[in-house]
Amino acid sequence: MLDGHLHLQTPEGITLPLTPAGPPKRALAWLLDFIFRLLLGLFMVFLINLPGFSGRLETGLMLLVAFLLLWAYPVLFEIYGSGMTPGKRIVGIQVVRDNGLPIGWREGVLRNLLRAADFLPMWYGLGLVAMLLNSDFRRLGDVLAGTLVVYRPQKKKTKAMPTGTPRELPFPLKPEEQHAILDFVERSGQLPPARRFELANLAEPLTACTGQASLQRLQDYAAGLTGNGHATRPDSQP
Amino acid sequence: MKLEQLQVDARPRPHAQAIDLGMALLREHARTVYLCWWALWLPLGLIVALLSPHGFLSWNWVILWWLRPLIERSTIFILSRGVFGETISVRQALRAWPRLLRKGWIRTLTWWRPIVTGRGLYQPVWVLEGADGAQATQRRRVLGARGAYGSAAWFGIICAHFEFVLQLALLSLLGLFFSSVDEMNPFLLLQDEFAPGRWENHLPLVGYLISAGLIGPYYAASCFTLYLNRRAELEGWDIEIALRRLLRRRQSLLDRGAAKSMLGLLVAGFCLVLPAPDSQAADCSKLPVPGDTAASRASAVSAQQRQLRASIDSLSRGQEFSHWECVTKWEAKTKVPEKIDTDEESWLSKLFRTRAPDLPVAEILKPLVITLAIALIVWLLWRNRRLLGGLLPAARDPERQIASEIAGLDIRPESLPGDIPTSVLQLWQRGQRREALALLYRASVSRLAHADSLEIAPGFTEGDCLQSARQAERQGLLSQPAGVLFAEITRAWQAAAYADRWPQDEQLRNLCLRWPPALGGQS
Incomplete structure (x- = not known):
């Protein structure tokens, strides 16, 4: 089953799903960083020109700035910015070690030194091909340094679920099946009505009814599972 | 379309991740997809190259670019079958290709x-x-909708750049190889015009052919997975798959139950019939009807009062006054805050509230807190005096801590008998071999620690003691026979204590004999 995730298992038996980020997002992050570096460089040039240094000192300073922007910028940002240069931060990707841990100096320096190899023969041609060939979208620098570029885990938006009267499940369900019920109830508003009822009919052995009633029953189950249903419809008995 | 045979995870994901999934899918079917693509792509390129006039050579790749959407359809066809687990051969895909062009090709x-x-x-x-x-x-x-088109469009733009990058890379690589040895010029072939008839004129077409031949399937596959993701999101594919799986599991469980023995059936039936434990608690009919006030009354004083009460009761039992409703509802459990905390707080606040006017609490607490702080600082300094001592040029602190036990053996001098070798031999002859060796060993360590003032700190193991002794020997603090003897004793003790290998009588006697001059020292 292809799911685009990398399932790492820790010794404690916990599975960490990492999602390696593909070339488009990484190229975008690189472009943003390139622009930032360009702007920063221009600003530094402006600053260097301001005091009126001698020509050779000016050249020396500019070379220094160029060197730092080229080599120190990605390394320092990745190490001290938890694996994210500003471009990566905006795009929402992050460099981690291939066992899921944050990167350190060794990884940060290695993967950015190997940029020169990835850049060959021109404009990251080799890096792009390496990324497409590698199953985790790793360029040469990543392979050597043992790093991965992954999507930053995003905060899940809590969607307002249609509430129901909490109800117990008719028979025990596996966790993934319970998730499916919650998913269905959560997303039923986005599904077209016909499809919604089709799926609700499919759940008939679970709910023992069809159509709208089945959907309502699933909402009740979902409320029972999450525990945040409220008694808007008290089943009053005289 | 059998959703259960879907080879990719149908759970909706962000568009960027759906696009990335395309590469994984393409990798599964790379051989077929690329063979099929190039089977159409290469002849097309050759025809274009042969037919275009010279002035058009640097622009003839546009024809390839223009016809490319039609070739993408073969990739989509192969992947659409592959995603449901059906493998398509290259021949099948090529046969099917003309059929795929029927719809929408003119507009394309x-x-x-x-x-x-x-x-x-x-x-x-x-x-x-x-x-x-x-x-x-x-x-x-x-x-x-929902940004899917925007993602696809941006992805297309990025792919166009990828193609451009690959072309540049290719031309630069060739340029490096074709330029003269003296001046390496990667930009050699990046010119517009070459002399007529030279092969370099075809470079734009070749560059496009190769770069689009690599990126084209990638683009088509990634857009296809984006499409799949969008459909799965719109139609709840993952939900359908999960529900179908659930029902099949349920069915197989029921079937298995039916096929099993009568006992199994009985048990299963019992389980199904068994009422939920909470259902009785929520049964309204079993609750007492409130409003029965008769029990709480004192006995009537007079006949008139009795009569009055009866009429009151009959009235209050009437429909108007005795409406009683039992409502069952679920409520979220409220988390009970930790009781101890509140209790303590109330106890504290009570203390302060009652005593505050009388006692100058602040005046008492302030010096107390200051004293505590000073004590803390002093204690910290005292604890870390070694670190501080390292900073100051002071002598080593004379009161070195000497261990009182090593590896569970008491090594204080006062715990030892006066004549060690004799005691050891006595114990040995009595058959208490472990005690004998232990005594010998701890006496040795004790002597080293106290008489020869070796650095033996609490928590040292036998190995550490030995290490320390060797170091002392090297520095000349310990005589050589003493060091050798201690090493031998340690080995004998370790072999006996941990490996159950005991020394010969002769060997022990030898050790005891050598003990007084080497380690016995002044005693």
């Missing part, structure tokens, strides 16, 4: 459509859904 090649970078998202509508006209328009609108 004409007005506006060729430069729509997100067309990859729409291709499946024509190729796989077979929609055209108004229906296709509607389908496209639905599929492109």
Whole structure:
């Protein structure tokens, strides 16, 4: 089953799903960083020109700035910015070690030194091909340094679920099946009505009814599972 | 379309991740997809190269670019079968290709459509859904909603850049090889014009052929997975798959139950019939009807009062006054805050509230807190005096801590008998071999620690003691026979204590004999 995730298992038996980020997002992050570096460089040039240094000192300073922007910028940002240069931060990707841990100096320096190899023969041609060939979208620098570029885990938006009267499940369900019920109830508003009822009919052995009633029953189950249903419809008995 | 055979995870994911999934899918079917693509792509390139006049050579790749959407359809066809677990051979795919061109090809090649970078998202509508006209328009609108079209379009733009990068890389690589040894010039071949008839004139076409031949399937596959993701999101594919799986599991459980023995049936039936434990608690009919006030009354004083009460009761039992309703409802459990905390707080606040006016609490607490702080600082300094001592040029602190036990053996001098060798031999002859060796060993360590003032700190193991002794020997603090003897004793003790290998009588006697001059020292 292809799911685009990398399932790492820790010794404690916990599975960490990492999602390696593909070339488009990484190229975008690189472009943003390139622009930032360009702007920063221009600003530094402006600053260097301001005091009126001698020509050779000016050249020396500019070379220094160029060197730092080229080599120190990605390394320092990745190490001290938890694996994210500003471009990566905006795009929402992050460099981690291939066992899921944050990167350190060794990884940060290695993967950015190997940029020169990835850049060959021109404009990251080799890096792009390496990324497409590698199953985790790793360029040469990543392979050597043992790093991965992954999507930053995003905060899940809590969607307002249609509430129901909490109800117990008719028979025990596996966790993934319970998730499916919650998913269905959560997303039923986005599904077209016909499809919604089709799926609700499919759940008939679970709910023992069809159509709208089945959907309502699933909402009740979902409320029972999450525990945040409220008694808007008290089943009053005289 | 059997959703349960879907080879990719149908759970909706962000568009960027759906696009990335395309590469994983393409990798599974790379051979077929690329062979099929190049089987169409290469002849097309050759025809274009042969037929175009010289003045048109640097622009003839546009024809390839223009016809490319039609070739993408073969990729989509192969992947659409592959994603449901059906493998297609190259021959099958090529045979099917003309059929795939039926719907929407005119629009694909004409007005506006060729430069729509997100067309990859729409291709499946024509190729796989077979929609055209108004229906296709509607389908496209639905599929492109929620930013899907934007993602596809941006992805197309990025792919165009990737192609450009690959072309540049290719031309630079060739340039490096073709330039003279003295001046390496990667930009050698990046010119517009070459002399007529030279092969370099075909470089733009070749560059496009190769770069689009690599990136083209990638683009088509990624847009296809974006399309799949969008459909799975729109139609709840993952939900359907999970529900179907659940029902099948349920069915197989029920079937298995039926096929099993009578006992199993009985147990299962019992389980099904068994009422939920909470259902009795929520049964309204078993609750006492409130409002029965008769019990709480004192006995009537007079007949008149009794009569009055009866009439009151009969009235209050009437329909108007005795409406009683039992409501069952679920409520979220409220988390009970930790009781101890509140208790303590109330106890504290009570203390302060009652005593505050009388006692100058602040005046008492302030010196107390200051004293505590000073004590803390002093204690910290005292604890870390070694670190501080390292900073100051002071002598080593004379009061070195000497261990009182090593590896569970008491090594204080006062715990030892006066004549060690004799005691050891006595114990040995009595058959208490472990005690004998232990005594010998701890006496040795004790002597080293106290008489020879070796650095033996609490928590040292036998190995550490030995190490320390060797170091002392090297520094000349310990005589050589003493060091050798201690090493031998340690080895004998360790072999006996941990490996149950005991020394010969002769050997022990030898050790005891050598003990007084070497380690016995002054005693």
